[in-house]
Amino acid sequence: MNFHITHSTRYSYSAPVGLCWNQACLLPRETANQKCLSSELQICPPASGVRERSDFFGNRVTHFAIQNPHKELLVTANSDISITPDPELLLDANLHTWDELKILLATEKDPVRLQAIPFLFDSPMIPRTQALADYALPSFQADRPLVEAVRDLMERIYRDFTYDPAGTTIATPLAEVLKNRRGVCQDFAHLGVGCLRSMGLAARYVSGYIETLPAPGKERLVGAAASHAWFSVYAGEAGWVDFDPTNNQIPLEQHITVAWGRDFSDVSPLRGVALGGGKHRVSVSVDVARAPTKIVNFQFQSQ
Structure with a gap:
């Protein structure tokens, strides 16, 4: 079974944020029964210092900073996943x-x-x-x-x-x-x-x-x-x-794994520190759709 997943998180601020540093755990990992065919993290406004690492549990964690004033942050993860359950x-x-x-x-x-x-x-x-x-x-x-x-x-x-x-x-x-x-x-x-x-x-x-x-x-x-x-x-x-x-x-074949840890605090989808911003509002949109078999290769970008 193949799936395309789009997960968007939008932060809207009442005042400009001068600087923010963030950690995202949004890109699915591979398992014995799950293959990540493609994945990308899109960040707007453009981010600096973007790097991906594996944490203690083998999850894919992305770090990035935004050093220009902004009143909105949009982080979107697009992933294509193939799942083959193990009947035994x-x-x-x-x-x-x-x-x-x-x-x-x-x-x-x-x-x-x-x-x-x-x-x-x-x-x-x-x-x-x-x-x-x-x-x-x-x-x-x-x-x-x-x-x-x-x-x-x-x-x-x-x-x-x-x-x-x-x-x-x-x-x-x-x-x-x-x-x-x-x-x-x-x-x-x-x-x-x-x-x-x-x-x-x-x-x-x-x-x-x-x-x-x-x-x-x-x-x-x-x-x-x-x-x-x-x-x-x-x-x-x-x-x-x-x-x-x-x-x-x-x-079995309808659950897509992103990460695992001891509890939620190990795998929070998006966390960070912002300087300024005043009050903020968070909105999240997730779409999980069955996808055709042929899917593009892995890419990673910020925009």
Whole structure:
């Protein structure tokens, strides 16, 4: 399955910004099942010092500065992605029970498992707590296969929590999400990660997009999609398996991965520091569309 993704972020300021420095995590990474066929970051007004690097987790991070006065900043990421799901992944991931894997993570130190260690512990937005372990526990009976247990946890989050864009903010503590049983995809992904880590398993936060299809008889609305988030659990030799609690599904060919980290703070799409500007307004437009097979090669530019 091929997709073209356009993600635009516009900052409008009430007064001129004299200088800004920014960090973007908007260009999709490659995975075992996802190939980035092309990607470009367009920046207006023209940026200086544009450079791309890989962060600790292997994500593509772009740094840039704008040194001329401006009252608007527009950053647009255009990407073409090809996804080929692995039909054997879930079978391979179920070779371990969750409690076997917990012991392996705590005792074996081979190079592959060491890469999962950073995802076992507390992170800035996800503390391990007894309350999270208590919520997760009904899904994790002794000797239950890993994927079966995590799928059950995902289904319970989907049933027990209400999707409510007004119910939380980006800074709402996870304990409050657990108490009020409402939030958005970021909250539900954090919740899944927190539950798994509180049970001794390695889990990471995944940011990206999901293809949303229009209702029968309705036209697809260009730009009406949004960024999405889900979680992934370490499954031993099989690698990592994704789970989307917002939609109660295991991502296959309609989820596009941009980045992953310990939590949202590691993969914020766009952040920076601006001198001046007064009050500002942010608007975001995302479009995810199926694309033809033939796609152009990689390019990177600012305009």
